[in-house]
Each structure stands twice: as structure tokens, then as C-alpha cells.
Amino acid sequence: MALGASHRLQDGVIAVETMTRFALAVLALASGVYTYLGVRSLLDGSPTTVFFAAIIYSASVSVAIYAFWSYIARFYPHVVGPAARGAMLGVMALGCAMIIAMSSWLNAAALAGSAALEQHLAETVEDYTADLDKAHQNALAAQSLLPDIQRTSERFARLAEDERESGALTGTTGSGSVVQLLSQMSAQLGELEAGIAASRERVTSLFDQGRAHLETMRRLVSSPGAIEPRSDQFSAEVVALSGVITSLQQTSIAPSVKRAAEDLSLGFIAPVADGQAVDLANRQDQVMETIRASVAVQSKVLSQAADDILAREPVAERRFVPLSSAEAVLRYAGDFIPAWAGAISIDLLPAVLVFILAVVHGAIRRQEERLPFAHRITAAELLEALEVQRAVGKNGMDLEKAIQRVDADDLPEDHPTNITSLDTSVKNPRKGPSA
Template identity: 85%
Template sequence: MALGASHRLHDGVLAVDTMTRFALAVLALASGVYTYLGVRSLLDGSPTAIFFAAIIYSASVSVGIYAFWSYMARFFPHVIQASSRAALVGVMALGCAMIIAMSSWLNAAALAGSAALEQHLAETVQDYTADLDQAHQNALAAQSLLPDIQRTSERFARLAEDERENGALTGTTGSGSVVQLLSQMSAQLSELETGIIASRERVASLFDEGRAHLATMRTLVSAPGAVAPRSDAFSAEVVALSGVITSLEQTSIAPSVKRAAEDLSLGFIAPVADGRGADLVNRQDEVMQTIRASVAAQSQVLSNAADDILSREPVAERRFVPLSSAEAVLRYGADFIPAWAGAISIDLLPAVLVFILAVVHGAIRRQEERLPFAQRITAAELLEALEVQRALGRQGIDVEQAVQEADSEDERGREESNITSLDVSGKAPRKGPPA
């Protein structure tokens, strides 16, 4: 039964030998084709030079893969010694690493290069969207000061009107120095209010322009067709969007608010009291001192608010770096694990065939070791033995007698060994019945 199983395994190995070679050839060719597609995206130069360089490289890869796995399939299953088999396993591991380095990553670039480039463009769109939003928020931050400025300007204008009509501050009606001072402060704040409103319109215009660039970039990411021309158009949009973001950063009115707030107190010029009587002059001076204190307080509030806006983190400078398909696959490899698995499997699948052959040949050797010698000897070995017997016969040596003498010597050696073991154990040998 063992003999039949061994023969069937032998027949199976012979039957799949051609299939094994065909499979190795097909896998090596497939790896070469995808390697050609991957390496072509990395080369620069004329189309003819790129074509021949990629063909030579991919052909070298195919031949190398086929030769390597052919050697392993031929020799690994027949190596029995543990040290030799461990050495071959180390060689196989080194070869697999070299195959991955020279072919598998290019295969992955061919399989998922376009998708990886599109992901690179998509993530770039997200980054620039965040930058545009941040620049827009920084530019609009000064708009939060507009209600306070409007309220203060209206308060000064209302006080000036009350003083002119009713003498609410000095007790004397008319357009005197107090009215002039209040009108002056209201005018300065109104100018600052006008500047902030104009800045809002400029910021809105720039933000709309930036969103238009982002919309074009998103369209390029998801558009059909080759990714290379889309990437070039994408780069042009990135340059334009970067200019918009820079303009938004420079459009912020916060520095102007800071300077205007300081001018309110540092550039405060109070007119000379123009009252006809000393009592009115004193009242005007007291009111103008109160106005100075109010202006100083308002100036400090605006200055602190402008400092908070200016302390915001500016938009970091960002550069768009175009990638090749191979570089994109390496950078975003974790997102394309199926493509990497397929690319590596094409190159390393022959290792499975090698281990299958090793297991089968090991099983054949174990089954043949349990067979009698007469069933294990081959026809060639039998013919060789008969030739040796005829040669010994010509020399006058009786082979059968020599075999019988050798068997007798073996029998006597076994009996002496048994007697020696009984003497050592201290027991008398068992006597048999008399002959």
C-alpha cells in the first residue's frame, strides 16, 4: 500500500512538472508587464528612450523571477539536511525581499497608481480648504469690533448733538469746543468703521474667488481620464489659490484698527475752551478732561481687541508637491493594502508551489524508507547489481556464499551480544532442553 502511494506521488510530481514551469512563466510575465507600467511613470526623456528602458527593466525582472523560482523548485524539495535547508530558506527570504524591492512596489504603482494620485490631490484639496477657511476667519476677525466702534461713534455724535441743542454737558447750548471735540472723535471712529466695512467687501470677494478655485480643484480630482494632465491643471489652481490665501492674510484690518486705537489717545487734540465767561471755560475744560478719559479707555479696549486678533496663528505656508504614481502608492500605502497584496502575491506565489513540492517529496522519502529493499530498488540499480555480481563471478568469488558467511557472522555477533548482556545483569543464562 505504501508502495502504491509512493508511486502515485511520483506520478503526480511528474504530471505537474510542466504545469509548474508554465505557472512560473506566466507569473513572471505578469510581473514583468506590471513592472513595465510602473517603471514607465518614473522615467523622463523621449518616448522612445522611456519605452526601451522600461522594456529592458521589466524583461530583466521577469527573467530573474523565473530563474530564481525555478532554482528553488528544482533544489529545495531535495535538500534533506536541516542546516542546508535552513540556508536555502535564508536565500529564499533574501530573494523575496529583492523581488519586492525591484518589482512588487512597481506592480502596486501600476495597479493603484492613479487612485493614489487622486487621493493625494483630494487630501491637498482638504488642506487648502482648511487654509482658506483659516485665512478667511483671520481676515474677518476685525469685523467683530465693528459693533463696538459703531456704538462708540454714535454715542459721541449723540453727545455732541445734545450739547449743541440742550447744553447737556456744559449747561450752555451752541457749537463750542466740547461739540467740536465730540464731533472730532465721532468722525475718527466713523472713518475706522468705513475702513472695516470696505475690508469686509474685499474679504468676501477674495473668499469667493478662493472657493471658485477649490471647486475647480475638486472637479479635477474626480474628473475622468488620465490623471497626469489633471494633476498639471490642479497645480495651476493651487498656485492661484495660494495667492488668494496670501491676499486674505494681508487684507486683515486688525493692524489698522490697532493703529487707529492708539491714535485716538496718543493723537488726542483737545480744542481750547472758547467760553465767554470764566465759569463756562472751566466747565468746558472739565468736560473735555472727561472726554479724554473716555477716549483713552475706548482706545485701550480697541487696542487690546486688535492685539487678540493679531495674536492668532497665521496660515502656515504650504507647498503642493506633485508625486509620481509610484511615490503616491508608497506614501498612501496603508490605504491601498489590497493592491499591495495583489502586487506582492504575483511575485511570491511561486513560494507556495516550492513548499508544496518540498512537502510531497518529503512524504515520498518517508514512505520509501519503510519499504523492503527489494521494493525500493530501481531497475537501474538492479542492473548495476547484476553487473557487479557477474564481475565478481569472473574473479572466482561466489557471491551467494559470501552473503551466507556475512549473515552467519551477523548471527554470531548477535548471540555474543546477548550473552554479554546477561553476564552483566548477574543472571545465569537460561538452559534449553538437551538435544
């Protein structure tokens, strides 16, 4: 029964030998094709040079993969010693690493290169969207000061009107020194208010331009067609958007607000009291001193608010780096695990066939070891036994002594030493398997 199973396994190994070679050839060819597609995206030069260089590289990869797995499939299943099998496993591991290095990552680039480039562009769009929003917020931060400036300007204008109409501050109506000073402060704050309002229009215009560039970039990411021309146009949009972001940072009115706030206090020039009476002049001096203190407080508040705005972290300069499909697959490898698994499987699937053959040959050896010697004797051993029998018959020698005289160097290394079994096979040669 064991003999029949061993023969069936041996027949199976012979039957699948052609299929094994065909499978190795197809897998090596498939790997070469995808390697060609991947390496073509990395080469520069004329189309003819790129074509032939990619063909030569991919052909070398196909031949190397086929030769490597053919050697492993031929020798590994027959290596039985632990040291020798360990050495073969080490060689196999080294070969697999080299195959992955020269082929698998290029196969992954061919399988998922376009998708990886689109992901790179999509993430770049998100980064620049965040930069544009941040630059826009920084540029509009000074707009939060506008209500306080308007309120202070209106208060100075209202006090000037009240002083002119009813003498609310000095008790004397008319357009004197106090009215002039209040009108002067209201006018300065009004100019600052107008500057902030004008900057809002400029910021809004730049922000609209930036959003238009972002919309174009998003459309390029999701558009069908080849990725290379879309990537080139995407790069041009990135350059334009970077200029918009830079302009937004330079458009901030916060530095101007800080200078204007300091001018309110440091550049405060009170007019000379113009009252004819000494009492009126004293009242005017007192009111102008109060106005000076109020302006100083307002200047400090505006200056502190401007400092808070200027202390905001500016938008860091960002550079868009175009990637090849192979580089994109390596950078975003974690997002394309199925593509990597397929690319590596094409190259390393023959290892499964090798291990199958190793298991089958191991089973054949174990089954043959359990067979009786008469079923395991080879044709050469049988012929040698017959030769011994003829020599004994001619010389009339004792069989056991004749066998003991046989030179051990002339026998195979695994030749049996069971005298009884050999004696039986010699005396009854027809009972053993035919040569």
C-alpha cells in the same frame, strides 16, 4: 500499498512539471507587464527612450523572476538536511525581498497609481480648504469690533448734538469747544468704521475667489480621464489659491484698528475752551477732561481687542508637491492594501508551488523508507549483487565472506548492510523488482 502511493506521487510530480513551468512563465510575464506600466511613470525623456528603457527593465524583471523560482523549484524539494534547507530558505527569503524591491512596488503603482494620485489631490484640497477658512476667519476677526466702534461713534455724535441743542454737558447751548471735540472723536471713529466695512467687501471678494479655485480643484480630482493632465492643471489652481490665501492674510484690518485705537489716545488734542465767562470755560475744561478719559478707556479696549486678533496663529505656508504614481502608492500604502497584496502575490505565488513540491517529495521519501529492501533496491545495486553472485559461483567462495570482502568505497553511501536481506536478494533475484 505504500509502493503504489509512492509511485502515484512520483507520477503526479512528473505530470505537473509542464504546468509548473507554464505557471512560472505566465506569472513572470504578468509581473513584467505591470512592472513596465509602473516604471514608465518614473522615467523622463523622449517617448522612445522611455519605452525602450521600460521594456528592458520589465524584461529583466521577468527573466529574473522565472529563473529564480525555477532554481528554487528544482533544488529546494530535494534538499533534506536541516542546515542545507535552512540555507535554501535564507536564499529564498533574500530573493523574495529583492523581487519586492525591484518589481512588486511598481506592480502596485500600475494597479493603484491613479487612485493614489487622486487621493493625494483630494487630501491636498482638504488641506487648502482648511487654510482658506482659517485665513478668512482671521481676516474677518476685526469685524467683531465694528459694533463697539459704531456704538462709541454714535454716542459721541449724540452727545455733541445734545450739547449743541440743549447744553447737556456744559449747561450752555451752541457749538463750542466741547461740541467740536465730540464731533472730532465721532468722525475719527466713523473713519475707522468705514475702513472696517470696506475691508469686509475685500475679504468677501477674495474668499469667493478662493472658493472658485477649490471648486475647480475638486472637479479635477473627480473628473474621468488620465490623471497626469489633471494633476498639472491642479497644480496651477493650487498656485492661484495660495495667492488668494496670502492676500487674505494681508487684508486683515486688525493692524489698522490697533493704530487707530492708539491714535485716539496718544493723538488726543483738546481744543482751548472758548467760553467768554470764566465759569463756562471751567465747565468746558472739565467736560473735555472727561471726554479725554473716556477716549483713553475706549482706546485701550480697542487696542487690546486688536492685539487679541493679531495674536491669532497665521496660516502656515503650504507647498504642494506633485507625486508620481509610484511615490503616491508608497505614501498611501495603508489605503491600498488590496493592490499591494495583489502586486506581491503575482511575484511570490510560485513560493506556494515550491512548498507543495517540497511536501510531496518529502512524502515520497518517507514512504520509500518504510518499504522492504527488496522494493527499494536500485537497478545498479541489483547488477552489483548479480556480479557478486557470479563471482562466488566461479570461485566456489562462501557468500558471506565474499560480501564482507567487498570494498566499502565501491558501494553507495546508503547501501544496506543487512546481510540476510542481501543474501535473499542474491539468491532470489527474480523476486525483486525488475530493473
